[in-house]
Amino acid sequence: MKSIGIDLGTANTLVYVKGRGVALREPSVVAVEAKNRRVVAVGNEAKLMLGKTPGSIVAMRPLKDGVIAEFDITAAMLRHYFKKISGNTLFSRPKVIICIPYGVTEVERRAVEDVTLEAGAQSVALIEEPIAAAIGSGLRVDDARGCMIVDIGGGTTEVAVLSLGGIVLSKSLRIAGDELDEAIIGYIKRKHNILIGDVTAELLKKRIGSVHPAADRGAMTIQGRNLLNGLPATIAVSSAEIREAMSDQIEHIVESIRTTLENTPPELASDIYDTGIMLCGGGSMLAGLPLLLSRITGIRVVVAKAPIDSVAIGLGRIIESEGRLGGGVRYRTR
Ligand SMILES: Nc1ncnc2c1ncn2[C@@H]1O[C@H](COP(=O)(O)OP(=O)(O)OP(=O)(O)O)[C@@H](O)[C@H]1O
């Protein structure tokens, strides 16, 4: 029986396999037949179909804002990944540690446990995501020193202050990468009268997105559909425009970090001033973000080495530590 850790994210699902490291990294996307919801493709293969599927097939994302929106589809996706990591060996049911965002409801927690067992796990344990993210980003969470981790994912931004292995306070915001993509689509529509798809919006964000003029990244040419005549159109979009498009959402993210700092007990706040703020999650790779945040907070800001892998790496360290890290992991069986 394998021990594995799962970062079930809104945008990406990662699996850490004990003794092997991060063994799977795929988008949380499933393509299904529209009429009977039979699964056609999962992960990378399904993501390529997003926005391009014929009417009979829909590519969907089974998680929204960090929580399960489509139970059966999520179970099918995990089942597929369990098979994939077990390769050609006879499939044995894994022992799973899986993350849940901080502050989710009891019903949402239960859904994550149930979906994991439904997908074929032998047993399941839940762990709060900010703890795994902090461990995986290299923070020493067991020390009697406060530290701050900010995880900007696809669906949620989680800001947490940790000390002595636990969460002292945390704020979860349902604004992250997905909302940035939506803001870009809205902006291009308003300003240029051109409709672009999710994939193009994400590409603009990754290639030329920046949140500070000192990190400007030029321009990019994209294709869309002119809303006035319905014809395909090509336009050049600048980094400054993308910055303007994302400004409201970025402001919310900055604000949640600022209020968390304000609510942090003074002793811990002074620790954070010494150690700095750690950023992880795909959204932390936005150009200029460390600069913007350090200007606003007056605190040093560092991006984790492998920001998309942080949670999975943290889960791995918890698994390999045989329960020393992560504050006592308790498994549930069906
Ligand atoms: N270079 C980049 N610049 C900006 N954003 C990026 C970059 N690379 C990835 N992203 C964004 O990061 C997000 C995915 O990050 P991540 O994999 O950490 O999310 P997730 O863990 O699946 O989501 P969540 O934790 O919210 O459930 C996507 O919105 C993606 O567009």
Ligand SMILES: [Mg+2]
């Ligand atoms: Mg995440």
